[in-house]
Amino acid sequence: MIGYGERIAVGVSGGKDSLTLLSILKKILKKNNCNDIIAITIDEGIEDYRDESIQIVKNHCKKIDIPFNIFSYKDLFGTSMDEAMVKRPSKKISSCSICGTFRRRALDIAAKFVDADVVATAHNLDDHIQTFMMNLFSGDIDRIGWMYPTPIKYDIGLKKVKPFLEIYENEIVFYAFLSEIEFKSEQCPYMNESIRSDFREFFNELEKVHPGIKYNCYNSVNKISKAIQNSYPESSQDLKRTCIKCGNTSNNEICSVCKTIFLLESK
Numbered sequence: 001m002i003g004y005g006e007r008i009a010v011g012v013s014g015g016k017d018s019l020t021l022l023s024i025l026k027k028i029l030k031k032n033n034c035n036d037i038i039a040i041t042i043d044e045g046i047e048d049y050r051d052e053s054i055q056i057v058k059n060h061c062k063k064i065d066i067p068f069n070i071f072s073y074k075d076l077f078g079t080s081m082d083e084a085m086v087k088r089p090s091k092k093i094s095s096c097s098i099c100g101t102f103r104r105r106a107l108d109i110a111a112k113f114v115d116a117d118v119v120a121t122a123h124n125l126d127d128h129i130q131t132f133m134m135n136l137f138s139g140d141i142d143r144i145g146w147m148y149p150t151p152i153k154y155d156i157g158l159k160k161v162k163p164f165l166e167i168y169e170n171e172i173v174f175y176a177f178l179s180e181i182e183f184k185s186e187q188c189p190y191m192n193e194s195i196r197s198d199f200r201e202f203f204n205e206l207e208k209v210h211p212g213i214k215y216n217c218y219n220s221v222n223k224i225s226k227a228i229q230n231s232y233p234e235s236s237q238d239l240k241r242t243c244i245k246c247g248n249t250s251n252n253e254i255c256s257v258c259k260t261i262f263l264l265e266s267k
């Protein structure tokens with residue numbers, strides 16, 4: 001997943017998962033002293049929410065001696081999340097779909113800026129199966145095909161890895177408490193627009209009655225994802241396009257980031 005000498009950018013939000021990932025990577029990799037680790041934090045521009053978590057990340061990075069960089073949606077895309085919520089033409093375009101589109105691109109830009117070879121994010125097993133359900137219920141089968149958990153190497157030379165993907169969320173919480181990692185537990189004010197919380201509750205209730213069911217689901221998700229990937233004709237798997245507006249790699253003529261910016265500006 002992470003090779004000798006690779007420079008690792010870790011996406012750190014200030015929540016338990018990302019701060020724990022940063023701490024564990026530091027602990028494991030310092031023995032060899034061969035990988036640089038840099039924390040990158042994306043500031044979505046959500047008032048009274050993100051400021052506190054940025055301070056938590058700063059303190060944590062200082063404590064474990066890791067360089068810290070911050071990148072904002074406002075600087076990168078010309079709009080904060082708070083502004084995007086006012087500008088969006090319809091509430092049918094959910095906060096999290098705008099935010100997720102921007103975050104993926106922001107992480108790529110940030111990782112390139114700090115000259116990283118790898119970008120590591122703290123998605124856990126619960127996130128993975130919730131995402132599957134969200135894709136399933138929105139009919140986005142292509143996205144399920146992209147979910148298979150192999151490190152993804154982009155043509156820009158950047159590798160994306162998710163080291164916590166087989167770990168339950170509550171195990172990460174235990175580790176964070178036992179290691180006395182200070183983290184932000186308050187939810188984002190836009191969170192209730194997403195169906196993710198409903199799936200989180202659904203899976204947690206099931207797991208109480210049927211321990212291990214989330215892990216079974218995780219394995220099934222990966223098999224379904226692989227089957228969808230294998231169903232694509234080989235020619236389409238290699239097909240790479242470039243967004244005609246920004247020049248980034250895209251599945252379509254115009255990438256999702258440019259489409260989102262256009263939508264927000266069109267109101």
Ligand code: SF4
Nearest residue numbers: 095096099188190191
């Ligand atoms: Fe962004 Fe949604 Fe997460 Fe809030 S809950 S930070 S809007 S993805």
